[in-house]
Amino acid sequence: MKISDSDLIINPDGSIYHLNLLPGDVAETVITVGDPDRVGEVSKYFDSIEFEKGKREFITHTGYVGKKRITVLSTGIGTDNIDIVFNELDVLVNVDFESREVKKELTSLNIIRVGTSGAVQKDIPMGTILASSHGLGMDALMNYYVHELSNDEQVLMDEIKIHFGNLENINPYLTAASETLLNTIGKDLPKGITITAPGFYAPQGRIVRAKNAVPNFISLINSFHSNQYRITNLEMETAGIYALAKILGHQALSINAILASRVNFEFSKEPNKIVEQAIKMVLERI
Ligand SMILES: O=P(O)(O)O[C@H]1O[C@H](CO)[C@@H](O)[C@H]1O
Ligand SMILES: O=c1cc[nH]c(=O)[nH]1
Numbered sequence: 001m002k003i004s005d006s007d008l009i010i011n012p013d014g015s016i017y018h019l020n021l022l023p024g025d026v027a028e029t030v031i032t033v034g035d036p037d038r039v040g041e042v043s044k045y046f047d048s049i050e051f052e053k054g055k056r057e058f059i060t061h062t063g064y065v066g067k068k069r070i071t072v073l074s075t076g077i078g079t080d081n082i083d084i085v086f087n088e089l090d091v092l093v094n095v096d097f098e099s100r101e102v103k104k105e106l107t108s109l110n111i112i113r114v115g116t117s118g119a120v121q122k123d124i125p126m127g128t129i130l131a132s133s134h135g136l137g138m139d140a141l142m143n144y145y146v147h148e149l150s151n152d153e154q155v156l157m158d159e160i161k162i163h164f165g166n167l168e169n170i171n172p173y174l175t176a177a178s179e180t181l182l183n184t185i186g187k188d189l190p191k192g193i194t195i196t197a198p199g200f201y202a203p204q205g206r207i208v209r210a211k212n213a214v215p216n217f218i219s220l221i222n223s224f225h226s227n228q229y230r231i232t233n234l235e236m237e238t239a240g241i242y243a244l245a246k247i248l249g250h251q252a253l254s255i256n257a258i259l260a261s262r263v264n265f266e267f268s269k270e271p272n273k274i275v276e277q278a279i280k281m282v283l284e285r286i
């Protein structure tokens with residue numbers, strides 16, 4: 001079936017609407033980062049750079065580490081941007097731009113996020129590099145997609161819903177990481193459920209001047225336990241990445257550089273050093 005001109009927007013030069021990329025520009029291994037400035041911090045370790053492109057907050061460098069072709073791309077902040085980036089990455093590999101039809105043979109990308117995050121457990125200090133076993137979305141993105149849970153995800157989700165029972169108007173969603181990527185890139189890292197919040201301040205339990213509608217948010221989330229699972233950290237993209245990757249048939253893993261300890265009320269004095277360690281670790285393992 002042909003996808004219409006208003007559903008799939010192709011720029012006059014044949015590139016996709018927001019990312020400004022052509023089919024063929026995307027490597028099968030993709031690193032996403034939130035901050036556009038972090039793209040160069042990743043690609044400086046490439047042996048060669050094939051091209052650099054960008055539009056708005058979406059900066060892309062594709063190149064090689066040894067023989068491996070890698071694309072690094074910035075998403076900007078939030079799951080509204082993840083909606084754009086993941087749909088556009090997917091059409092770049094899985095839709096024929098000439099016929100506007102879905103290809104018969106689909107490509108499954110390996111997508112690794114290298115992001116920053118705040119920890120909510122006492123035993124996860126600043127400087128930790130953590131892999132998200134699951135993304136738990138507190139934002140509204142998945143209210144708009146058909147999203148089915150596996151049995152294991154459903155069991156965990158039911159327990160989470162009981163724990164968070166009194167949070168009105170929030171419809172959380174949960175997706176597990178790619179098992180393959182978690183067991184390779186994330187193999188020996190501390191792991192936990194990452195909450196993806198629709199904001200940085202009150203949606204992550206921060207109190208500055210405005211009053212928070214959910215009191216004691218951090219203790220509410222860090223007191224959740226289910227078998228080996230607990231909530232370890234807060235950021236703003238992982239749950240959207242995991243959910244859309246699953247729907248579209250891609251593998252995703254989120255690696256978090258822990259810059260803040262929300263239980264010790266601390267923020268790192270050397271955030272770039274921690275992010276650098278996470279980048280190097282991911283590049284060594286992919
Ligand atoms: O460092 P990045 O990847 O942007 O990730 C985190 O930092 C931003 C907030 O400061 C949010 O995007 C959050 O998810
Ligand atoms: O606490 C934090 C730190 C980085 N990014 C977030 O979203 N939250």
